[in-house]
Amino acid sequence: MAVKFFGQFLVEKGAVSRIDLLQAIDLQEKTNLKFGEMIVKMGLMSSADVERVHMAQRNEDLHFGDMAVKLGIITDEQVQQVLTHQRNNHLYIGEALVQLGVLDKEKLEDLLAAFKKDQQSYVSEKIEIPANIPHKPIWEMVADLTYKMLTRVAGISFRPGPCSIVEKLPSRPVIAEMGFSGAVSARYLLSVSESTRNLVAKAILDEDSVEDEPEEVLDDSVKEFINIVCGNIAAKAAQLGHSIDITPPEIVEDNGSGVDVPQDHTGLMFPIYLSDGEVFELTVFIAKG
Numbered sequence: 001m002a003v004k005f006f007g008q009f010l011v012e013k014g015a016v017s018r019i020d021l022l023q024a025i026d027l028q029e030k031t032n033l034k035f036g037e038m039i040v041k042m043g044l045m046s047s048a049d050v051e052r053v054h055m056a057q058r059n060e061d062l063h064f065g066d067m068a069v070k071l072g073i074i075t076d077e078q079v080q081q082v083l084t085h086q087r088n089n090h091l092y093i094g095e096a097l098v099q100l101g102v103l104d105k106e107k108l109e110d111l112l113a114a115f116k117k118d119q120q121s122y123v124s125e126k127i128e129i130p131a132n133i134p135h136k137p138i139w140e141m142v143a144d145l146t147y148k149m150l151t152r153v154a155g156i157s158f159r160p161g162p163c164s165i166v167e168k169l170p171s172r173p174v175i176a177e178m179g180f181s182g183a184v185s186a187r188y189l190l191s192v193s194e195s196t197r198n199l200v201a202k203a204i205l206d207e208d209s210v211e212d213e214p215e216e217v218l219d220d221s222v223k224e225f226i227n228i229v230c231g232n233i234a235a236k237a238a239q240l241g242h243s244i245d246i247t248p249p250e251i252v253e254d255n256g257s258g259v260d261v262p263q264d265h266t267g268l269m270f271p272i273y274l275s276d277g278e279v280f281e282l283t284v285f286i287a288k289g
Helices: 006-012 018-031 035-041 047-057 064-070 076-089 093-099 105-118 136-152 194-205 215-239
Strands: 158-160 164-166 174-182 186-192 244-246 265-274 279-287
Touching (some): 006 018, 006 093, 018 093, 035 076, 064 076, 093 105, 136 215, 136 265, 186 194, 186 215, 194 215, 215 244
Antiparallel strands (some): 158 265, 164 265, 174 186, 174 244, 186 279, 265 279
């Protein structure tokens, strides 16, 4: 068993083909507009307004609607209008497959029940930090803000896996890190595949394609992303009464062998699963004592 999306589960079970799934995802993406896309379609904001909100979200942990209200672009009532429209028109992947005639409703219900049973051990409403790890609220906040920025800044859909203690970080094409000092002493590491790095780069560079970008620019995009994340972590920690200083982001060279957790640190890993089967990791090396 492993953390997976419903679409992956259906393909693995042979209930649908990969082509069927891709067609359903395409229908889903055309139907389920993001908040910014929906609000432009409804004529309540311009594309320039949306970009302004997105940039502001890089520096403060607020939902799109809340940030737009704070910037004075829309009202609370208009936010509720958009949210209601999104809820009323949301299309789940199973419903999309039914609309395409790939599954019938009865079969879908049976598969959903099997999927929930398969994924039961991975479902959690909150981030669970292993026992005996000091400063648990801080690491919960670190994971939470990373997940939020993956969605808001990078536009990546994912499912978080259960947190665990590790002794080694697996080798990845790109591993970026920042150091924490002050209230906690730790290293924040984000390890990604080339395809995931390119997803982050497209968001940071605001480009539809990054195929022609040099490796250095793509790697710098991951560094900029964790700079955004860790900047938000430091700001949120200050609100909670903790002073955390961060170092400039760096790329870690692992020479294909992975990164060992230093003996005087504890490695806390948060796996992140993407809908295409890719997996990458948020890992925190926490200094003991």
